[in-house]
Amino acid sequence: MADEAFSIDKRPLRDLLQQVEVGKAQLPEFQRGWVWPYPNIASLLASISLSYPVGTVMLLKAGGDVRFKYRPIEGATPVGEPEPESLVLDGQQRLTSLFQALKLKGPVVTQDLRKHQVSGWFYVDMIQALDDNGDREDAIRFLPESRKVLDFRGQVVEDYSTPEREYEAHLFPLHSVFDGGDWGDDFTDHWDGAKDKRQLWRDFNEAFVRPFDRYHVPVIELGKATPRQAVCQVFEKVNTGGVTLTVFELLTATYAADEFDLRSHWEQECRAAWKAPEYRILREVSNTDFLQAVTLLATGARRRREAERGTDEERLPRIGCKRKDMLALSLEDYLHFAPSVIAGFKASAKFLHQQFLFDTKFLPYGTQLIPLAAILAMAGEAAQSAGAQHKLARWFWCGVFGELYGGSTETRFSQDLPDVVDWIRAGADEPRTVTAAQFTPGRLLTLRTRNSAAYKGVYALLLKAGAMDWRTGEKAEVTGYFDESIDIHHIFPKIWCDKAGYAPADYNSIINKTPLTARTNRIIGGAAPSDYLGRLVKTAETAHEGVAERIRSHLAHPDLMAADDFGEFFAARKAALLGSISAAMGKAILEDESATHSPGINLDVSDDTDDL
16 A cells, blocks of 8 residues: 555656656646755755765656646746546655756746845856865856856956867866766867876866766655645655645645636636625635635535435435535636625625624634625525524624634534524524524633634624714724725723723723724813813814714713713713623623633733723
8 A cells, every 4th residue: 555655766856857857757737936046056956976875755646536737847848738547745845956967958036045036057166166175065156147257347257158168177067967078078179188188177077077976865655546635735844944835725736636726717707706895804804715605505505405305314324614625626617606606705704794894804713704605695585584583683793792713613514504494495494503602701801802713893882882983973884995094993092091000901901992083082082071071062063962872882881971980981881882792692791890801811901902
């Protein structure tokens, strides 16, 4: 079994580079471009000339059931469009560097250490390379494409643009290392067979050139039957210094083998579907999020079909959207379910607007969009009734205030899809997310920054309650839609609270905050509520009761503010916010005065508002 899974052997470097040249060894499409700067290449060349090990190359034998689109290694121009025998999983940078430096009969296009593109040729100083006291890497030079070295005035100070000039400078071009000694013959001919030059070439050929011809590279080759998930995992394990390969990139290469451009479809069909301003809540949906939703829908539909056929419960296929599930997503299933998921995400944006969530800045959990889109796609018209929307809202807010979508969430996704769809369609039992959600009153005291999903949830519930700006009387969601300067600000200002001796842990909590425009916040300043309420009345050009009404729309008590009674105000608003959360979750929240904080919650007193 092990022999079938992979083989290990050593192959001549010459043969590997020949395979690259004729297209027998190519790159899977998910491999990124070649990025090594020329000093790294010089170091690699020096190591091989000294017969030092430079690492293992890992290949995947082509022609198995899992197909990937492929491309030649940079610089290789195989005749026709040959199908590769092997795909390079690890060793791309080394093979490309060696191929371009040793086999390419043209300048190497690479980078300097500042990542600026440069083009040139690799040479080695023959005399310096033979110096036992010298550094072999210092003997290797990278010359400009013109083979002329210029000074800062642009004047030529070194010229190696003809073979004769190479011979005279004792500079050996690395692209001649496999030419069978032809360059050496021309070198000695140039010097009319001078004895010292013949000896120089013999010594150099033995010490520097022949090690390349004798060099063998350790090669691990995975068998044709290696599954896609294993290819992905192996690729990431051996490329720990690079950027993680995403599922999207691997599926892009897989689908490309069937002439389907997944990246283009994502950009032009999927993401383009929600570019309009009303869908801005979706602007951070990633290609992997989309694939997870498609996979959820595909596996959910497969399980439902099997259940309708009478398959026993324990033998039903699982619903999932973990990495291995996404990698198993066939192109057929993707094409079938992607349109429904696009519609599901657009329906999600509409649903979130009804929950007064308009922008990603205040979206509690971006991850909750994934099951939401899949649920709406699978439920279809059944999710549009008032009763279904109420159930969907309960599930959503239980996820938010139960704080159930942080960390690893794929298992919850796979539960939510059938649970919520069955709840909507057939009145089945409440989803597990609804039954599991709990919100303790003390949690309000620890919500101080928008890093928390529940903090953002309270903000949305205040908008949903009809919160109006205290100065203009505009609904906060209207102001926020047209003016992004609206944000969460303190009701009792920080400066006033500090002077009055109240604890930052209390006055920085969400209980003492509410959505206001920047201009209204500047009117408030650091003054006591009894002072700034009068200024608001004057600026708003309205009666005291008008401002009081707008304050009540924030679930706040204007009379307690006018009396500067922070303690009573704090208790009353806490109760009002808990009532709003309870209504959204469809669950009673029991007040426990003995528990001021929830266990496991960070109790720092940090604050992310910029007011006084």
